[in-house]
Amino acid sequence: MVIYLDHAATTPMLPAVVEAYAGALPVVGNPSSIHSQGQNAKRMLEEAREAVALSVGADSVEVTFTSGGTEAINLAIKGLFWARAPRNRILATRAEHHATIDALEWLQQHEGAVIDWVPVSDTGLIDLDYLNAALSDDVALVTTLWANNEVGTLQPVRAVADLAAAHGVPVHADAVSAYGYLRLDFPSSGLAALSISAHKIGGPVGIGALVIARSATVTPLFHGGSQQRARSGTMDVAGSVAFGAAASMIESDQSRLVALRDRLIDGVAVAVPSAILRGDPIHRLPGNAHFTFPGCEGDSLLFLLDVAGFSVSTGSACQAGVPEASHVLLAMGLDEPTARGALRITLGHATTVAEVNAFVAALPDAVARARAAGYADREPHLGH
Numbered sequence: 001m002v003i004y005l006d007h008a009a010t011t012p013m014l015p016a017v018v019e020a021y022a023g024a025l026p027v028v029g030n031p032s033s034i035h036s037q038g039q040n041a042k043r044m045l046e047e048a049r050e051a052v053a054l055s056v057g058a059d060s061v062e063v064t065f066t067s068g069g070t071e072a073i074n075l076a077i078k079g080l081f082w083a084r085a086p087r088n089r090i091l092a093t094r095a096e097h098h099a100t101i102d103a104l105e106w107l108q109q110h111e112g113a114v115i116d117w118v119p120v121s122d123t124g125l126i127d128l129d130y131l132n133a134a135l136s137d138d139v140a141l142v143t144t145l146w147a148n149n150e151v152g153t154l155q156p157v158r159a160v161a162d163l164a165a166a167h168g169v170p171v172h173a174d175a176v177s178a179y180g181y182l183r184l185d186f187p188s189s190g191l192a193a194l195s196i197s198a199h200k201i202g203g204p205v206g207i208g209a210l211v212i213a214r215s216a217t218v219t220p221l222f223h224g225g226s227q228q229r230a231r232s233g234t235m236d237v238a239g240s241v242a243f244g245a246a247a248s249m250i251e252s253d254q255s256r257l258v259a260l261r262d263r264l265i266d267g268v269a270v271a272v273p274s275a276i277l278r279g280d281p282i283h284r285l286p287g288n289a290h291f292t293f294p295g296c297e298g299d300s301l302l303f304l305l306d307v308a309g310f311s312v313s314t315g316s317a318c319q320a321g322v323p324e325a326s327h328v329l330l331a332m333g334l335d336e337p338t339a340r341g342a343l344r345i346t347l348g349h350a351t352t353v354a355e356v357n358a359f360v361a362a363l364p365d366a367v368a369r370a371r372a373a374g375y376a377d378r379e380p381h382l383g384h
Helices: 015-024 036-055 069-083 098-110 128-134 157-165 237-248 254-271 298-307 327-331 353-378
Strands: 063-066 089-093 114-118 139-145 171-174 193-197 208-212 288-292 342-346
Touching: 015 237, 036 063, 036 237, 063 069, 063 237, 069 098, 069 139, 069 171, 069 193, 069 208, 089 098, 098 114, 098 139, 114 128, 128 157, 139 157, 157 171, 254 288, 254 353, 298 342, 298 353
Parallel strands: 089 114, 089 139, 139 171, 171 193
Antiparallel strands: 063 208, 193 208, 288 342
């Protein structure tokens, strides 16, 4: 049996969500059609929109369904940027998700954006003093994570929004990793836009949403029908229904996950004393534990643990088949060799104490073998 400890990557679909999804798939009717079948599809869609809106305290009119978190983030960043022209400066950190960083770099290369990279601390916390000094009336937007997807650090979203509001600058928060694990109250956040995704809360892959404040203006990425406030395209009724079902089932599981996470962190500290916890030790996602292991390659650890029956993550990017050191850890000031020894363990609604205990028990052997492999690779090879 494989123990799944990679909930930050995706969560298993909940049985009730699978049932709702399967029930909606055969429904015939375009929700933009005015006949009865189309209106039935529209009713299902709007009920799902209401459920998603309720899960973050928003109004249903503020929810634009997307194909997932990546599209929601791109719509927020590019849409706010275009709507705020000729302002061309964007404030963000280098510890963001690649969906944000790649969108920013695209705007820099093709749309004349000037990216002002805000530093983060050694725990991944945004530098509010730098942000405050960098804010001015020529800034198009600020974008920040609500919670770091790799190291779990929680960002002071309301403080960021308050600083930006003094200059009339809209703020977008990527809350994909926070959604379902923290209570997100969109109206009190001060945000212009909030990105979320269904598959992080027990919903299906391929459906997400951008929550856009009534006061915010976002230029759409897609044109051709204006089916939604900020997005054209025939809407995915079944995916939306499944998203709504998952959103309506979000429970306050935070205290249980915090206890499990702390049990894991304490267990790792005893089992592998050289392991270093990364991210904020207190203000972090309930289910996130992220470590670096000196002398180990994170990929080696991942494969060894996989063979032992545990699914975890390095949290690092892998582009074109070439593993890279985590850009998040590098932004936090770690050097590349240290950053390459990372392992992210993330817990979810189905994680048990027994699974955490089993992981802690299996970890020392995996670390010892990964270190041995690393030392062997560094030894000079003699031969002809």
